[in-house]
Amino acid sequence: MELVVEVTSSDPRRPLSALPRLPLGLDIWEVRPDRVVLRAAEAQVDRLAKMGYRVQQLVDVSAHLSAFATADALAGYHSAASLEDDLKQLAASRPEIAELREIGRSLEGRPIWALRIGERQGGRPKVLFMGCHHAREWIAVEVPFLLARELVEHADDPRVSGWLGSGEVWVAPMVNPDGHEFSRTQNRLWRKNRRPNPDGSFGVDPNRNYGLGWGGPGASSSPNSQSYRGPGPWSEAETRTSTSTRRTATSPRC
Numbered sequence: 001m002e003l004v005v006e007v008t009s010s011d012p013r014r015p016l017s018a019l020p021r022l023p024l025g026l027d028i029w030e031v032r033p034d035r036v037v038l039r040a041a042e043a044q045v046d047r048l049a050k051m052g053y054r055v056q057q058l059v060d061v062s063a064h065l066s067a068f069a070t071a072d073a074l075a076g077y078h079s080a081a082s083l084e085d086d087l088k089q090l091a092a093s094r095p096e097i098a099e100l101r102e103i104g105r106s107l108e109g110r111p112i113w114a115l116r117i118g119e120r121q122g123g124r125p126k127v128l129f130m131g132c133h134h135a136r137e138w139i140a141v142e143v144p145f146l147l148a149r150e151l152v153e154h155a156d157d158p159r160v161s162g163w164l165g166s167g168e169v170w171v172a173p174m175v176n177p178d179g180h181e182f183s184r185t186q187n188r189l190w191r192k193n194r195r196p197n198p199d200g201s202f203g204v205d206p207n208r209n210y211g212l213g214w215g216g217p218g219a220s221s222s223p224n225s226q227s228y229r230g231p232g233p234w235s236e237a238e239t240r241t242s243t244s245t246r247r248t249a250t251s252p253r254c
Contacts, residue, residue: 002061007036008054025224069188077138080177104241110177112241115148118168125167133207135179135190144173197223204230209239
């Protein structure tokens with residue numbers, strides 16, 4: 001059984017800040033100065049208790065999922081296919097300022113799409129918005145998509161037209177399509193991509209795989225960790241797809 005638990009500690013030899021670095025494959029959900037909320041198997045919970053941490057069960061994962069991972073919830077968010085369709089419709093609605101580009105392919109061969117919005121003139125400033133590095137964070141697809149839709153549908157608004165006339169906005173709403181589809185069809189709480197790792201586990205955290213800050217705070221070297229950084233910077237197809245655009249763009253991620 002998997003559990004959602006609250007972990008606390010008053011022992012300075014067992015700081016809560018050490019939890020994300022432990023090679024236990026913990027799924028950290030919330031970090032505060034006085035507590036950490038995480039998902040773990042019962043054996044992992046027992047291990048934490050034996051290490052001296054105080055662990056309190058909040059809910060078992062199956063009960064948690066039954067409350068929010070419903071068919072209605074699934075229908076309210078984009079799949080990789082429906083996102084592609086909606087991006088194509090946006091591009092077709094205003095071809096003079098919107099262009100859909102396939103910027104690369106995922107490990108499993110799914111296209112990664114970016115909508116280029118703005119007047120296409122060389123040397124203009126560019127900004128790139130990237131969504132859904134973490135597969136289960138479905139809202140991280142919807143926010144950048146709605147940003148793209150707002151810019152395209154209101155391109156003639158004076159404020160918006162001023163932005164688009166002075167630079168380009170690139171929006172890639174789903175950087176991790178393999179993981180996202182796996183979270184829709186197999187495991188609602190899947191977070192990483194779908195790389196097969198040498199130890200038999202799966203997945204690299206794309207948001208920990210970029211060259212800037214690779215291996216820094218919040219990243220794990222353990223392949224079974226939810227924040228596994230990968231075998232090297234830029235090792236993943238999903239992160240490499242953005243390099244050509246990132247060279248000339250500031251890149252907010254979600």
